[in-house]
Amino acid sequence: MKLATWNVNSLKVRLPHLLDWLAREQPDVVCLQETKLEDPKFPAAELEALGWRCAYSGQKTYNGVAILSRAPAADLSLGIPGFADEQKRVIAATVDGVRVVCAYVPNGQSVDSDKYRYKLAWLEALTAWLRDELVRSPDLALLGDYNIAPEDRDVHDPAAWKGQVLCSEPERAAFRALQALGLKDSFRLFEQPEGAFTWWDYRMNAFKRRMGLRIDHILLGEHLAPRCKAARIDIEPRKLERPSDHAPVIAEIA
């Protein structure tokens, strides 16, 4: 089972890239973030015609998440239960026995902002919910844009980013709290090249200069992690014209 996550930064603009990528990579499950589409505008018919089941929860301009799957998606759930949130950031479904949780973690803007406090509260609510969810569904995968670079090696310039949003210690502690639930960072189950990132700023030629961060992740429950055979980042779509600023991340489960 090939699992993937991709922050597409507007599904309307990126649909051609997504369709090409789906045809090439042939994943079984794809989690999308930042679709920026209200549900009636989701390109469900086009994707379904190509054999994709679509579950989605979107809004105008911001946020928006979706799960595409080859097999049927059951037990759909939207948002974090018990956490009131206008923003469409979480969708979960069970596909082939795997509880797939697709998350778009708030950005946080800067460490002294209300958005940062919202981010930390949001992550705490996510973690509390997943603690229960893992009891019900141990075969759980948490995929998405975490907006957290977990370690210095996930940052092109750790000194410049030290203490900044995406890299701050409270955010990294929140990431470790997710790991403490038994979730494993699939990417780090394998030897990886240095300078492996999933996001590069559109500005300053950041991609060409390899100035990125690894902030998109696939975390696997304790039953799934031992079955993971490969994990990687696909930077090819970032090289295209009008790319998303994020690259897709893939984990393959035997």
Next chain:
DNA sequence: ATGGCGGCTCGCAGCCGA
């Protein structure tokens, strides 16, 4: 250098992202 780029909106300037 708080800019840079890109996507969005009851757009034509300002927001948000990361």
